[in-house]
Amino acid sequence: MIIGLTGNIASGKTLVAEILRSLGIRILDADTIAHQLLLSDKSVAAAILRRWGNPVFSPDGTVNRKALASLVFSSPADRQYLENLLHPKIKKEILRTIHECRKKKQSLLVIAPLLFEARFTWPFDEIWLTVAPYHIRLQRLRQRDGLSYRQAKRRMKSQLPQRQKIPHARLVISTDKPLKTLKNEILSLCKRKLTT
Numbered sequence: 591m592i593i594g595l596t597g598n599i600a601s602g603k604t605l606v607a608e609i610l611r612s613l614g615i616r617i618l619d620a621d622t623i624a625h626q627l628l629l630s631d632k633s634v635a636a637a638i639l640r641r642w643g644n645p646v647f648s649p650d651g652t653v654n655r656k657a658l659a660s661l662v663f664s665s666p667a668d669r670q671y672l673e674n675l676l677h678p679k680i681k682k683e684i685l686r687t688i689h690e691c692r693k694k695k696q697s698l699l700v701i702a703p704l705l706f707e708a709r710f711t712w713p714f715d716e717i718w719l720t721v722a723p724y725h726i727r728l729q730r731l732r733q734r735d736g737l738s739y740r741q742a743k744r745r746m747k748s749q750l751p752q753r754q755k756i757p758h759a760r761l762v763i764s765t766d767k768p769l770k771t772l773k774n775e776i777l778s779l780c781k782r783k784l785t786t
Contacts (some may be wrong), residue, residue, distance in 0.1 A: 591784055592688050592698050592713065596705040597720030598752050599745055600730035602765025606720055607701050609776045615784055618687050620702040623680045628653040637675050641668070663745050677708055688713050697784045706755050716783075719759035721752055722766045 597603045604619075611617045627634050629652055638646060638653055642661060648654045662669040684700055691698040705711050722730075724746075731742045756762055761779070765772060 591715045592691065593700065593784075594705050594711060594714035594717045595699050595701045595720065596703060596717060596755070596759075598727060598749050598755075599703065600727040600734065601720040601722050601752070602763070603701050603703065603720050605765060605769075605772070606718075606763055606776060607699060609773055610699055610780060610784075613777065613780050615780065616691065616696055616698050618684065618698060618700045620680050620684065620700065620704075623683050624676050625655065627676055627679055628655060628658075631679070634675060634679070638672075641671060660741075663741070663748060666748075669748060673704075673708075677704075681708075681710060684710075685713060704749070706758065707750055711758070716760040717758065718761040718763060719755055720763050720765050721756065722764065724752075726766050 595603055595607060607617050607619070628638075635653060638658070642658070646654055646658045646661065658672070662672050680702075684702070688698060688700070700714070702708075702710065705714075705717060711717055728739075728742055728746065731737060731745065732739065735742075737745070763772075763775070763779075
């Protein structure tokens with residue numbers, strides 16, 4: 591089975607994916623693909639340089655993701671530009687990996703925060719959605735990324751509201767619970783739905 595795991599920022603996608611990875615499920619993370627593109631794709635780096643110039647590059651010549659994120663989350667036009675630059679390449683790698691897993695009859699979990707925003711739900715057998723209350727996600731995001739209250743709210747606002755995604759997901763996983771409880775739920779889910 592090919593699963594698309596999505597959810598708003600700081601909703602617990604990575605935690606759920608790590609639990610599934612520990613159970614032997616293959617994981618592909620769209621954010622990791624994006625990071626690799628920023629590090630190694632010369633055409634991406636050149637486009638970023640043309641758009642934003644040297645301030646978003648580190649002294650070693652690589653894209654400074656923190657500086658870039660600060661810019662793109664401050665401007666819808668800049669965010670759209672970056673998404674238009676990266677999303678086709680990310681989708682291509684996801685589709686390549688899905689094709690490989692289907693040939694091998696392997697289960698695959700693809701973590702992709704913007705599945706609904708990018709209208710990219712069609713390659714998956716099921717879409718699973720991680721959810722958590724707004725105040726929990728805000729707190730997690732501020733702690734994780736060292737953001738101010740305003741910065742964190744701006745990043746959260748850049749995505750579709752969680753409530754709009756829930757009706758379109760096959761499975762909704764609440765991460766606002768003790769870790770042991772969540773792990774037991776994921777284990778039960780894995781036994782019912784997935785085979786390695």
